[in-house]
Every structure is written in structure tokens, then in C-alpha cells.
Amino acid sequence: MDAVTQWQKQWFDYTQSLRREGFLDDQFAQLKKLQDESSPDFVVEVVSLFFQDSEKLLSNMGRALEQNVVNFKQVDAYVHQFKGSSAWIGALRLKNVCINFRNSCEAQNLEGCLRCLQQVQQESSALKSKLEYLFMLEQQIVAAGGSIPIME
Amino acid sequence: MAAVSASPSSSSAAASMGLDSGDKVPHVLAVDDSFVDRKIIERLLTHSAWKVTTAENAHGALELLGLADGQQNFSNTVSNVNMIITDYCMLGMTGYELLKKIKESPKVKQIPVIVVSSENIPTRIEKCLEEGAEEFLLKPLRLSDVKKLRCHLTSNAGNSSDEGLICVGR
Numbered sequence: 001m002d003a004v005t006q007w008q009k010q011w012f013d014y015t016q017s018l019r020r021e022g023f024l025d026d027q028f029a030q031l032k033k034l035q036d037e038s039s040p041d042f043v044v045e046v047v048s049l050f051f052q053d054s055e056k057l058l059s060n061m062g063r064a065l066e067q068n069v070v071n072f073k074q075v076d077a078y079v080h081q082f083k084g085s086s087a088w089i090g091a092l093r094l095k096n097v098c099i100n101f102r103n104s105c106e107a108q109n110l111e112g113c114l115r116c117l118q119q120v121q122q123e124s125s126a127l128k129s130k131l132e133y134l135f136m137l138e139q140q141i142v143a144a145g146g147s148i149p150i151m152e
Numbered sequence: 153m154a155a156v157s158a159s160p161s162s163s164s165a166a167a168s169m170g171l172d173s174g175d176k177v178p179h180v181l182a183v184d185d186s187f188v189d190r191k192i193i194e195r196l197l198t199h200s201a202w203k204v205t206t207a208e209n210a211h212g213a214l215e216l217l218g219l220a221d222g223q224q225n226f227s228n229t230v231s232n233v234n235m236i237i238t239d240y241c242m243l244g245m246t247g248y249e250l251l252k253k254i255k256e257s258p259k260v261k262q263i264p265v266i267v268v269s270s271e272n273i274p275t276r277i278e279k280c281l282e283e284g285a286e287e288f289l290l291k292p293l294r295l296s297d298v299k300k301l302r303c304h305l306t307s308n309a310g311n312s313s314d315e316g317l318i319c320v321g322r
Contacts, residue, residue: 030294034195042195050188080241084270085188088292 004146011137015151021093023130028090029151047131050089054124057082061117065110075113076105082120094123178305179203181230183213183238183250184268193237193268193293200298205230210245210253213238217260219253233263234305239291240269240276248280255284264304268293 001009018024035042057078064075083098097119104112138148180202184190190206197204207213213236214220218229236254238247245253247267255261264286269276277288286304289297 027292027294030292031192033295034192034199036199039195039199046188046191049191053186053188080270081186084291085186087270088188088192 003144004141007137007141007144008146008149011134011141012149014134014137018130018134022096023091023093023127025090025092027087031089032151044135047089047135050085050091051124051128053085054082058117058121058124061120065113065117070108070110070113072105072108072113076102079105091123091127094120094127097123177201177203178234178302179205179230179232181205181207181213181216181233181236183207183210183236183242183247185209185239185242189239189291196293196295196298197237199295202298205233209242210238210247210250213250214253217254217257219257219260233260235264235266235301237266237268237301240267240280241271248276248283251280251283251285266301266304 015024031043031046061075061078061082064071064078079098079101083095083102086094086098097116101113101116101120104116141148180197182190182193182197182204183206184193185208190208194204194206205216207216211220215223216228216230217233218226238250240247242250247269251265251267254263254265261284265284266287266289267280267285268289268291270291272290280288287301
């Protein structure tokens with residue numbers, strides 16, 4: 001097996017596992033469809049933007065939950081935005097944690113919210129590593145002279 | 153302060169100068185206060201060969217349309233907008249309120265407005281449609297959603313390749 005085929009196989013296996021484990025759903029494949037010669041780094045750019053944005057949102061959520069009188073509506077607004085962005089990049093697990101988070105906000109359940117915030121931070125961190133690895137595999141394919149397979 | 157960014161997809165600087173009468177590239181004004189959403193919506197549209205101008209909020213959109221209250225400076229306005237796509241949930245003025253302002257203005261009320269939202273709330277959808285939105289779409293949008301929007305374009309966009317296209321329901 002030549003280098004390109006090896007890297008492509010690794011890429012394929014990895015994307016399958018990401019789907020299986022629920023890290024990504026088919027919205028991610030939709031994003032990849034928007035990438036072409038005129039916009040070759042589109043997915044990496046969007047993902048990068050997403051994590052920059054999410055850092056701010058997570059920090060805002062944390063601060064809001066530390067207040068003496070917690071403004072649950074404000075926290076909910078941050079979670080809503082985060083959930084929306086997560087959905088755009090196909091971050092299924094993150095999206096699902098946000099749904100729970102919103103429920104805790106609605107119930108004004110501080111403990112629940114704090115637990116959810118921790119989960120969101122963990123999932124976010126995990127997803128970031130996974131996507132970095134995926135992008136690395138893609139770089140290897142291209143460096144070996146191959147092209148990245150279409151994600152179904 | 154209203155924040156505005158004009159990022160036309162075509163190479164010409166003519167986004168604010170309007171299209172030639174023979175130019176059939178649809179021009180969309182996309183309004184969303186999330187950076188991630190805006191970037192993806194813009195790409196969805198440019199990928200489908202549409203020209204896009206984006207606004208970060210409703211006030212920015214109104215300025216671009218020349219409709220902002222007390223607007224003196226019209227140098228940034230865009231013309232020949234064939235469609236407006238707006239997020240529903242925005243801080244300050246919502247997409248619904250923006251929709252109302254557009255439909256109340258003789259200058260722009262004929263421009264089709266599409267409202268998008270990440271939440272599927274029937275009463276929300278109903279009130280937008282009643283206020284004159286052409287369609288209400290759920291986020292995240294897909295390429296197939298953008299393809300379906302073609303039927304809502306106003307006639308000066310030209311749909312010669314889509315003759316016979318039927319708009320299916322609202």
C-alpha cells in the first residue's frame with residue numbers, strides 16, 4: 001500500500017469512528033461540501049472560529065454562574081448560542097450536552113448547570129483534539145500527493 | 153453602534169453600485185449576529201454562485217438598506233438586493249422586528265425575506281409568515297436549502313436556468 005492509500009485509509013477509519021462515537025454527525029460532511037479550490041481551508045477556518053468563539057462563551061458562562069445571584073436567562077442565552085454553533089459544525093455530542101444545559105437553566109438548577117458546564121468543557125476539549133488529529137491526517141494525505149476522500 | 157460588513161463574493165467592487173441589467177447573479181443580504189453562522193451562511197450562498205453582503209445585526213442591515221432611523225450617510229448602502237436572509241434571535245432588534253421594518257417600507261417591502269432559526273417553534277414560524285416572510289428555515293442550513301430558495305428571488309435576479317421551478321408552499 002502506498003503512502004497516500006495508507007493515509008487515506010487512516011482518515012476513513014478515523015472519520016468512521018468519530019461518527020460512531022457521536023463526535024460528528026452528517027452536518028460536518030455538509031460543511032466539507034462547501035470546501036473547494038476557491039475556499040480550500042474553509043472547514044479548518046470555520047472550526048477554528050468555532051473554538052475561538054466557544055472559549056469566550058464558556059468563560060462567559062462560568063462567570064455568570066459564579067455570581068451571587070445567577071442570571072439563568074443570561075446563561076441560557078450563552079448556551080443557546082453555543083448549541084447553535086455546535087450544530088453548524090456537526091458537533092453532535094456537544095449539542096446534546098447543551099440541550100441538558102438549557103434544561104438546567106430553565107429549572108434554575110445551579111448544580112445541574114455547573115455539572116453541564118464541566119461536561120461542555122470536557123466535550124469541547126475532546127472534540128478539538130479529535131479534529132486536530134483529523135486535519136493532521138488530511139495534511140498528510142495532501143503532502144503525500146493524494147486528495148482527501150469525500151466524506152459521506 | 154451598528155456593525156456592518158460588506159463582503160461581496162464577486163471580484164467587482166460593484167456590490168454597492170448595483171448589478172448590470174444583464175447580470176443574473178442573485179444578491180443576498182445575510183443578517184446574523186453569530187460569527188460562525190455568518191461565515192457558513194455566506195459560504196453556502198457563494199458556493200451556489202450568489203453574491204453576498206453580510207450584516208452583524210439588524211441595525212447594520214437597515215443601514216445597508218438605507219432604512220436606519222435618522223440615517224444621513226447613504227454611501228454604504230447596497231442596491232439590487234434580491235433576497236434577505238435573517239436570523240430570528242438577535243440581540244437588540246430581532247429578525248422578526250427587522251422583517252416588520254422591511255415590510256413596512258415602500259422602498260424595500262418587495263424584497264423576499266427568509267427567516268432562519270435554530271429553534272422549531274410553530275408560533276414563531278406562524279408570526280413570521282404572517283408578517284410576510286417567504287419562508288422560515290431551520291438552522292443549520294444545507295446546500296439543498298439554498299437551492300430551494302431560488303424560487304423566491306425577485307425577477308431582476310433572473311432565473312433563466314430554473315424555468316418551471318415551483319415554490320412549494322410556505
